[in-house]
Amino acid sequence: MNALNKRMVDISDGLEDVPVLCKDPITPTFKYCPDNVQGPGCAVDPSEVTLPGCSCLSRSCCPESCSCLQTGGQAYHATGALLDLNRTGSDYSSPVFECNALCSCSDSCSNRVVQKGLQLSLEVFHTSNKGWGVRTLQQIPRGTFVCEYAGEVVSFVEARGRQLSQSAEENNYIIAVVEHAGSGSVTETFVDPTRVGNVGRFLNHSCQPNLVMVPVRVHSVVPSLALFAARDVRTEEELTFDYSGGCRKQQPAETTTTQSPAVAEASRPNGQQRKPCRCGAEKCTGFLPLDLSILY
Structure with a gap:
């Protein structure tokens, strides 16, 4: 660890394999947890293994014989990079299913990433005009898994109640992921890291973000909201993602994923003004994404 890192603190308090560094004091308004946890109204504990495992005995699974890969298709390169970065960037998206704790394959299987x-x-650092932000202290190749957007998994009713109870000055961290899997099947996941x-x-x-969010199912039917590098990312570059998910809400033919806005976007029915976007991108829309669907 270099001299710069020695002056920083690990806000994860050792819960991550790699320290999450910060040199500015953070008011402890939340409990750090690397993974999703069961919140009010969530019927499934995300920590429980609820998906079946494959019976592969090889070091790394093959699509021809692995039940996990046959379910969701091969998602990763042998290096661990996500093969299709457009999974949530178009009308349709296919789910990612990783091998899990019940699988017979080794821990080094290429289908184990998130x-x-x-x-x-x-x-974690203080930006000039957006409050807190996150930057990388190393180069990140395109397709690399960066981190999860983890928090309490709550029901629609709980998510709606939490948003309605917020003041206009409070940040809203709730992400809503809606997955359509054909035949009218819809799965909604609400994650709140407040x-x-x-x-x-x-x-x-x-x-114009450098990360893309993809729902990844590992051990549980509750997806991990995984963020991957959408392009090569430079050292000390701020990491960002599109709160709207970059998807158009249309009736799907296969599987599609849409997201509602997260941090700093408070959606309320009483004439709430859209908040200005300060991302600084060349093609900035001027406002943070706004999605009122969670409130109705």
Whole structure:
């Protein structure tokens, strides 16, 4: 660890394999947790293993014989990079299913990426005009898993109640992911890192982000909201993602994912003004994404 890192503190308090660094004091308004936890109204504990495992005995699974890969398709390169970065960037998206605790394959299987947790050196820092932000202390190749957006998994009713109870000055951290799997099947996941969360809660929005969010199922039917590098990212570059998910809400033919806005976007029915976007992108829309669907 260099001299700069020695002056910083680990806000994860050792819960991550790699320290989450910060040199500015953070008011302890939340409990750090690397993974999703069961919140009010959530019927499934995200920590429980609820998905079946494969019976592969090889070091790394093959699509021809692995039940996990046959369910969701091969998602990762042998290096662990996400193969398709457009999974949530168009009308349709296919789910990612990793091998899990019940699988017979080894821990080095290429279909085990998100479950390994944070592997990069990240810093939480004070931006000039957006409050807290996150930047990388190392180069990140395109397709690399960066971190999760983890927090309490709550029901729609709980998520709606939490948003309605917020004041106009409070930040709203709730992400709503809606997955359509054909035949009218819809799965909604609401993640709120306000009280319990990880480094992902400090990520800012950008209209031209360098991260993309993909729901990844590992051990549980509750997806991990995984963030991957959408392009090569430079050392000390701020990490951002699109709070709207970059998807158009249309009736799907296969599987599609849409997201509602997260950090710093408070959606309320009483004439709430849209908040200005300060991402600084060349094609900035001028406002943070706004989605009122969670309130009705």
